Amino acid sequence: MTTPNRIILDKYLRHNKKFPHIWCPGCGIGIVLAALLRAIDRTGWTKDEIVLVSGIGCSSRAPVYVDFNTLHTAHGRALPFATGIKAARPPLKVIVFTGDGDCAAIGGNHLIHACRRNIDITTVVVNNYIYGMTGGQQSPTTPEGMKATTATRGVIDQPFHIAELAASAGATFAARSTTYHAKELESFILKGLEHKGFSLVEAISQAPVCFGRRNGMGDPVEMVKREKELAIPISKTAGMTFEEKKDKIVTGIIEEREAQEWTDLYAGVKKTAGEE
Amino acid sequence: MAKANVKRKVVIYRDWCKQCGICSTFCPTGCIVKEEDGYPFPRYIEKCIGCRLCELRCPEFAITVEEWEKSK
Amino acid sequence: MKKKNGQLLQGNEAVVEGALYAGCSFYAGYPITPSTEIAEVLSVKLPERGGTFIQMEDEIASIGACLGASLAGAKSMTATSGPGFSLMQELIGYGVISEIPMVLVNVMRFGPSTGLPTSPSQGDVMQARWGTHGDHPIIVLTADSVPETFEMTVKAFNFSEKYRIPVILLLDEVVGHMREKITIPAEGEVKVVDRLKPEMPPEWYAPYADTNTGVPPMAAFGDGYRHHVTGLVHDAQGFPTAKPEEVVSGMDRLFSKISRGFSEVCITEELYCDDAKTIILSYGAAARSARDAVETMRADGEKVGLIKLKTLWPFPKAALEKYEKSVENIIVAEMNRGQIYREVWRVARGRWQVGKALAPYGNMLTPDMILDVARKVTK
Ligand SMILES: Cc1ncc(C[n+]2csc(CCOP(=O)(O)OP(=O)(O)O)c2C)c(N)n1
Ligand code: SF4
Ligand code: SF4
Ligand code: SF4
Ligand SMILES: [Mg+2]
Numbered sequence: 001m002t003t004p005n006r007i008i009l010d011k012y013l014r015h016n017k018k019f020p021h022i023w024c025p026g027c028g029i030g031i032v033l034a035a036l037l038r039a040i041d042r043t044g045w046t047k048d049e050i051v052l053v054s055g056i057g058c059s060s061r062a063p064v065y066v067d068f069n070t071l072h073t074a075h076g077r078a079l080p081f082a083t084g085i086k087a088a089r090p091p092l093k094v095i096v097f098t099g100d101g102d103c104a105a106i107g108g109n110h111l112i113h114a115c116r117r118n119i120d121i122t123t124v125v126v127n128n129y130i131y132g133m134t135g136g137q138q139s140p141t142t143p144e145g146m147k148a149t150t151a152t153r154g155v156i157d158q159p160f161h162i163a164e165l166a167a168s169a170g171a172t173f174a175a176r177s178t179t180y181h182a183k184e185l186e187s188f189i190l191k192g193l194e195h196k197g198f199s200l201v202e203a204i205s206q207a208p209v210c211f212g213r214r215n216g217m218g219d220p221v222e223m224v225k226r227e228k229e230l231a232i233p234i235s236k237t238a239g240m241t242f243e244e245k246k247d248k249i250v251t252g253i254i255e256e257r258e259a260q261e262w263t264d265l266y267a268g269v270k271k272t273a274g275e276e
Numbered sequence: 277m278a279k280a281n282v283k284r285k286v287v288i289y290r291d292w293c294k295q296c297g298i299c300s301t302f303c304p305t306g307c308i309v310k311e312e313d314g315y316p317f318p319r320y321i322e323k324c325i326g327c328r329l330c331e332l333r334c335p336e337f338a339i340t341v342e343e344w345e346k347s348k
Numbered sequence: 349m350k351k352k353n354g355q356l357l358q359g360n361e362a363v364v365e366g367a368l369y370a371g372c373s374f375y376a377g378y379p380i381t382p383s384t385e386i387a388e389v390l391s392v393k394l395p396e397r398g399g400t401f402i403q404m405e406d407e408i409a410s411i412g413a414c415l416g417a418s419l420a421g422a423k424s425m426t427a428t429s430g431p432g433f434s435l436m437q438e439l440i441g442y443g444v445i446s447e448i449p450m451v452l453v454n455v456m457r458f459g460p461s462t463g464l465p466t467s468p469s470q471g472d473v474m475q476a477r478w479g480t481h482g483d484h485p486i487i488v489l490t491a492d493s494v495p496e497t498f499e500m501t502v503k504a505f506n507f508s509e510k511y512r513i514p515v516i517l518l519l520d521e522v523v524g525h526m527r528e529k530i531t532i533p534a535e536g537e538v539k540v541v542d543r544l545k546p547e548m549p550p551e552w553y554a555p556y557a558d559t560n561t562g563v564p565p566m567a568a569f570g571d572g573y574r575h576h577v578t579g580l581v582h583d584a585q586g587f588p589t590a591k592p593e594e595v596v597s598g599m600d601r602l603f604s605k606i607s608r609g610f611s612e613v614c615i616t617e618e619l620y621c622d623d624a625k626t627i628i629l630s631y632g633a634a635a636r637s638a639r640d641a642v643e644t645m646r647a648d649g650e651k652v653g654l655i656k657l658k659t660l661w662p663f664p665k666a667a668l669e670k671y672e673k674s675v676e677n678i679i680v681a682e683m684n685r686g687q688i689y690r691e692v693w694r695v696a697r698g699r700w701q702v703g704k705a706l707a708p709y710g711n712m713l714t715p716d717m718i719l720d721v722a723r724k725v726t727k
Contacts, residue, residue: 005331005340013337017587019292020336026296030335038332051569053416064576064587069569071419072578073412074442080376080409084416084424085569087400088374092420092570110412113405180302182332220296224333266400273395 002186003041005034012037012047014067021065023058026220028179028205032126033062035182035203036097039189043093050093053082055107058133058207059099059126076106079114082121090263095193096123100141101131104160108140115169115198119262122192123200125162128207136210143247147214166200167255173199174255178227179206181251188253197261204249284326285342286318292338299330299339357530359497359523360385360427363453364393365532366501367425370540372451373399374424376413378406378432381465382521383455386427407432411439414450415514419577421568423505427453430463433472433479441480442579443514445602447556447566449543451504453517455524458710467710468521470632473687476516477661485606487613488516488661492635494528499538500658506541507613511605512563518660520683522633522712546573556598557584562605606662614664617656620646621671624653626726628718629668629692630681631657634707638681640715641722650726660688665695672699677725679703681718683711701725 013019023029040050050068054060056075063070069092073081078096086094096103103111103125114121130148131137138148138155141162145154167174173195177185185203192199206212206223217223227249234252237245286308288299295314305323308316308330318324324341331339357365363386367375375394377387387403394401400417404410407428414424428436433454443450454476458469472479476488487507491497501517508515546553546565555575557564567573580588581595589595606613619642621627630638635656645652653675655667668678678700680689689704696702705721707713 002328002332004328004342005334005337006342009337009340016585020294020338023335025294026298027335030337031333034332034334034337047574048572049570051420064578067574069574070576071416071569072576072580073415074438074579077408077412077439080404080412081416081419083402083404083409084374084376084413084418085420087376087402087413088417088422088424089420089568089570109405110409113409179333179335182329186332221298221301224298224302266395266402270395270398270400273392274398276396 002183003038007041008034008037011041012066014065017065022061024209026206026208027058028128028207029059029062029126031179031182032124032185032203032205033065033097035186036095036124036189037066038186039193042190043193045093049091050095051085052095052097053078053085054097055099055102056133057099057102057131059097060102062097076102076110078102079107079110079121079123083114083119086119086121086263087266094121096121098123098125099132100125100127100129100162101139104140104162104165111166112169115166115171115200117262118170118172118197118259120196121198122189124189125200125202126205127162127202128205128211130207130211132207132210136214163200163202163254170198171200171255172197172257172259175253176202176204176249177251178204178231178249180224180227181231184251191253195256197259281346282326283344283346284321284324286321286324286330287340287342288316288318289338290315292336294336296335298333298335302333303330353531354529355532356527357494358385358525358527359494359519360455360525361389362494362497362530363427363501363517364389366498367451367505368393368397369498369532369538370423370502370505371542372423372425372505374414374417374422375400375426376402376404376410376417376424377426377428378404378410380429380432382457382524383427383429383453386453407435408439411436411452415439415443415448418448418450419569421571423449423509425451425453427455429455429457430472431461433475437479440514441482441484444480444484444486445579445581446577447512447564448514449508449512450514451501451508451517452514453519455519455521457521464710466521468633468683468712469710470520470634470683470687472518473660473684476518485513485603486516486661487511487513487606487659488518489659490518490632490657491523492632492656493523494526495530496658497523498530498532502538502540503615506539509541509543510563511609512543512566513606518632520632550574554584555586556582558597558601562601562608610662610666613659614662614666615658616664616667617658618667619654621653621655623651624671624675625651626677626679626722627653627655627671627675628679628681628722629655629657629688631660631688634681634683634713637713637715638718641718644715644719645722645726652722652726663691663695668692668695675700677701677703679705679718679722679725681705681713683707683713
């Protein structure tokens with residue numbers, strides 16, 4: 001059974017932080033954070049061993065609200081900090097909470113290299129297709145044709161598909177779900193947390209104020225409905241062309257495989273080095 | 277279907293609710309409705325099946341669904 | 349660690365030895381001439397001692413990983429040169445405001461951009477002071493020889509741990525690459541400082557509260573003292589704040605914790621200053637030529653002295669002000685277009701004539717170049 005919100009409130013929210021949180025009415029970031037907290041609760045990990053790291057953005061404001069070791073870094077740099085923490089103290093459970101701009105634009109290089117190292121960090125990306133915090137500029141995931149304050153005539157760049165990008169860069173677990181599919185999202189995050197190696201869960205999320213409004217997508221409810229309508233499980237995409245998949249949200253586990261993890265490998269390096 | 281021997285309560289914390297309408301819209305049974313003041317309310321609690329979807333999808337941590345066995 | 353007598357080491361290798369002596373257990377870096385040997389040697393030595401070496405994808409990732417490792421309790425270091433130092437700037441400020449100890453070695457090379465990658469220069473003195481945005485305190489140390497590089501590396505770690513601040517060790521290509529004899533002190537011979545850990549129960553811990561030194565104790569992630577770390581201006585608990593009174597007390601403490609330590613942090617060495625009418629002020633490789641020039645002039649009977657800076661920032665102005673009455677001229681000898689010269693001129697406020705002997709083309713500043721300037725002044 002999923003963890004009741006009552007337990008989330010008691011156990012994981014910081015009581016000395018002011019609620020309601022800063023996010024706009026209907027913004028999906030809170031749904032993703034709640035899914036992460038329920039998944040964490042199911043791991044049985046203690047709060048002391050968890051480090052939640054973020055960059056800068058609306059999504060990256062999440063750590064301050066929750067009662068772990070929390071680290072709000074600089075724009076794009078959550079993964080390098082997280083890598084340092086994990087490499088220096090491998091028993092810690094290191095989780096990154098980030099946005100599409102934070103992890104795929106300014107932090108894109110760090111993302112692919114963290115994937116390549118297969119270091120045991122779980123990254124949860126809130127992909128709201130936009131730079132929320134700065135008021136709605138184009139992000140590397142904004143779909144072609146959509147409008148942003150810096151693309152008022154429509155975006156012409158091709159978007160990244162973050163989960164696939166991570167998988168092809170070497171992440172050994174990559175999955176995508178949406179805020180509509182909150183239960184599935186939670187289960188993917190749980191799998192990511194329990195996976196040994198670098199895992200990434202992309203959460204498609206509604207940003208009603210900074211993205212939806214400008215693109216005539218209606219209120220938060222309409223945006224969540226849209227997630228439901230556009231979602232297509234990966235199992236049903238066999239045989240679909242790139243063009244056919246382009247406007248869909250492909251949900252499911254994109255990659256799941258076993259490979260040696262960085263801190264384990266480095267423990268081996270230390271062992272041989274010590275014996276030489 | 278609602279199990280006969282289970283009683284449920286859906287608590288919505290109005291101080292945190294930002295009236296986004298997600299819980300009421302996506303409640304599969306129509307238990308939660310949006311009231312005239314814009315706030316959601318579990319008006320038809322007898323319909324609630326305890327799926328907790330409202331709780332999971334509330335961006336504000338503002339809903340708890342409580343469930344207990346009915347005493348005979 | 350056993351005492352090794354008379355090893356012949358490169359300056360960059362002395363950085364490694366100093367770091368290990370000081371207890372460095374984490375290094376993250378990206379290769380760049382003329383600092384690369386530091387990474388290469390540490391990649392061998394750190395795992396032998398149970399430490400961790402990681403090659404990152406760029407320099408900002410490197411400093412980010414070091415800050416993360418430090419938050420997890422490790423004494424951490426990165427090393428780089430000009431272009432990489434530029435890439436690190438944003439996170440230096442992060443380390444300052446979040447009060448995270450670490451050591452950053454910049455083995456300077458010549459010029460903006462790729463410049464002259466293998467030529468010596470001291471062109472990053474002002475960048476080390478002001479490279480990251482916003483008003484901030486910083487500690488920048490330097491060295492002019494291989495043994496001094498060892499000494500100042502240990503000091504860099506000690507200051508970073510004691511004051512909870514990133515410390516920059518600014519070396520130049522000459523010092524980084526030259527080989528000299530050095531005796532590594534035995535364990536315990538040189539003081540090694542570790543950050544203060546909290547002793548109060550976790551519920552009472554305030555990671556950014558004021559203390560009698562201005563430096564709050566630092567818990568590592570995983571020690572049971574769950575807390576929040578942010579680059580936003582924060583209150584004593586570490587939570588973001590914009591309340592004027594909390595901004596004032598938080599920011600003032602950031603500066604005052606360092607200014608309270610000025611007498612310890614500002615390190616200089618003096619030669620023949622007591623009766624000197626002219627002082628040559630220098631640092632790093634240039635100080636070697638300056639010493640040579642001073643000895644030559646002393647032999648000629650000139651009343652010339654040397655002040656060698658081992659700390660560049662905070663600028664050790666007290667060392668100059670001591671000679672407010674006795675000294676007439678100060679000549680700054682450095683390998684740039686006058687970065688410390690401007691600082692000395694600012695500090696002088698007309699009390700001394702300030703001159704300069706510069707080598708601003710990626711060339712070594714020679715004793716003759718300094719003598720040319722100094723002899724004109726003393727005539
Ligand atoms: C180095 C740097 N560049 C730019 C910014 C301004 N900035 C803050 S958040 C942000 C975009 C955030 O977008 P995303 O990661 O998608 O987060 P969201 O707000 O959408 O959740 C930008 C550009 C910054 N803080 N730092
Ligand atoms: S709607 Fe946009 S601006 Fe508002 S909290 Fe969400 S991401 Fe930020
Ligand atoms: S638990 Fe399910 S049925 Fe009950 S109110 Fe919530 S969404 Fe509706
Ligand atoms: S989902 Fe939450 S915030 Fe939105 S209307 Fe329902 S209770 Fe209020
Ligand atoms: Mg975004």
